[in-house]
Amino acid sequence: MENVKNFLNLFVEYLQIEKNYSQYTIVNYVRDIEDLLAFMTEEGITEISEVTYQDTRLFLTGLHTKNYSRKYISRKISSLRSFFKFLVREKYTEENPFALASLPKKEQRIPSFFYESDIDALFSASDTSTPAGKRNQALLEVLYATGIRVSECCQLKISDVDLSTDILLVTGKGNKQRYVPFGSYANAALQEYLSAGRAELEKKSSARNEFLFLNAKGTPLTERGVRYILDKMITQTSTIFHIHPHMFRHTFATHLLNEGADLRSVQELLGHAHLSSTQVYTHVSKEQLRKTYMSHHPRA
Known part of the structure; x- marks a missing residue:
């Protein structure tokens, strides 16, 4: 062996x-x-x-x-x-015994996402008078505005943010880079955080770094840290009981498709290598359309 x-x-x-x-x-x-x-x-x-x-x-x-x-x-x-x-x-063996092994059929799970009222509740939970609150607000706005993975968000550096054009340079899986736009709400939250919040957090650490989001110790925010922040914010709202950071990505895609965005554009924004990965969100959109139809059509 x-x-x-x-x-x-x-x-x-x-x-x-x-x-x-x-x-x-x-x-x-x-x-x-x-x-x-x-x-x-x-x-x-x-x-x-x-x-x-x-x-x-x-x-x-x-x-x-x-x-x-x-x-x-x-x-x-x-x-x-x-x-x-x-x-x-590498010629260490002649055959691949797993080449013919068939993959089990995937369970078709519809991704969970936020309704707009849930998003509003979360956005109002941050105490933006504190450096940590400014960071939390910017974090929420960026996750919802861009749909980037939490791991990608934690790897963002200040130089990856262009506030003049509202564009993020995101490094995804396999070190592949893509440009992702964001809107005015995320821009305002980022400007507030960068001008009055991040510097205060950075003072908590003797080491300096270029990462965009910092934790309470002044070091780069981790995925676990993002989960902790969200869990803490949940206790301040009454409308959401269980969330996970990836729900922002699901919500981003679902809301875009619900508003008429084409699948290829959403695929590019999410950084999916295959369209099939993006198509799962069409199930959510179809379900939303069905509910709308059943609620509003006279003969539904």
Whole structure:
């Protein structure tokens, strides 16, 4: 099994250097591959080249019997398929036993999103007389105005914000960059935060940095920090009981489509590589149209 562990180390280097994947993504890949290694040990398989298609079916059957979700199993298959594809490319093995493994059909879940009244309640929850309140207001406005991922928001630097043209330079998955516009409300909140809030937060730390959003200690705000801020703001509203940061992205896409934006434009704004990822939001729009029809048509 020593060779297999060496292969895993080489694969991690490939993901870091060639694919430029985030540490979070790489950790998931490693976890999935380590599960296969544990299976190989149980089955007495010592070489990676000995893994057959029949072994993969046995491995996946074990996952199904443990009642793992289809999404979880699909991720395992994708990770291991990529791992063996790399090994075949590097000539460490001749075949990819996961090449024929079929992905379970995805559960069709409609993304949760905010109604406009919910958004208004959140926007009125910030105490904008404090530096942290100014930051929170700017954070909310940017997330809703742009639909960027929370991870992308946390990576924004001051130089990525152009207040004269209302454009953000966003670095997304795979280090791909895109320009995303924002509106007057986000512009006003950002100007207020940058002129009177961020400098006060930065004083809390001896180190200086160029990240746009800072936490109470003056260091870059993290995804966990964003969740904490939102949870704290929820306690100050009475209309929203459970939210997660990604809901702003869902809301951004849903509201655009509800107002008539075309799917391709929304895809580009969200930074989706495939249109199918954006199409999930059409289900939300259709449901909204159905409710409107049922409420207003005389013979509904």
